[in-house]
Amino acid sequence: MHIFSYVVDHDDGKEPNPFFDTCTLCRCKYGKKLERTKGKEGPRNIVELAEVGDWIVGTGGKSNQSTGNGTLIYAMKVDEVPPREEFCRKYPEKESEPPKNSFEKNKQFAIISRHFWYFGSKAICIPEMFKSEGSHGFNLEKKGRGFQYIEPENFDKFYKWLKKKHRLGKHGKPCVNIVDQTKECKPCKSSC
Helix, strand or coil: CCEEEEEECCCCCCCCECCCCCEEEECCCCCHHHHHCCCCCCCCCHHHHCCCCCEEEEEECCCCCCCCCCEEEEEEECCECCEHHHHHHHCHHHCCCCCCCHHHHHCCEEEEECEEEECHHHCEECCHHHCCCCCCCCCCCCCCCCEEECCHHHHHHHHHHHHHHCCCEECCCCHHHHHHHHCCCCCCCCCC
16 A cells, blocks of 8 residues: 655646546646656556545645645545546546546546545644654655655554544635635644
């Protein structure tokens, strides 16, 4: 099992897409170089690496289309990893852009989860105990570009905490929708 953590720089409801009782990633977190070279070289990224049973954690970023550092936007268990063409056919309500060529049809995949927590604009603060200076000695939050792996035994502590504190499912709207309506999307402050 792998656990990936990355920054959700723009939470617009498309990547991740927490609607219709599933959380999905499609056309997100692909390495640009890999796309240009049709998969022949370059760094791989989460959607390319994730397998059934893995977990993905998305934390807040600095942009005004996210919830700020120190916040958890979502966590999802990978239940399916179909090719992009199959995903678009099976989940038309997700309104993902259909694949245009053989590479996109056969070498790009989607990630589907029915076991997820999505907080979006109601992102929760990551407790101090899951930051590197905390008592568990690991940092759930990835800073900057790319992704980081989290050791399964560390993630297990976080998973137990999350499961105890929050029910599975969607808890908030995407941050960009809130930004469009109120012109701000602030991370929690006093409750951290």
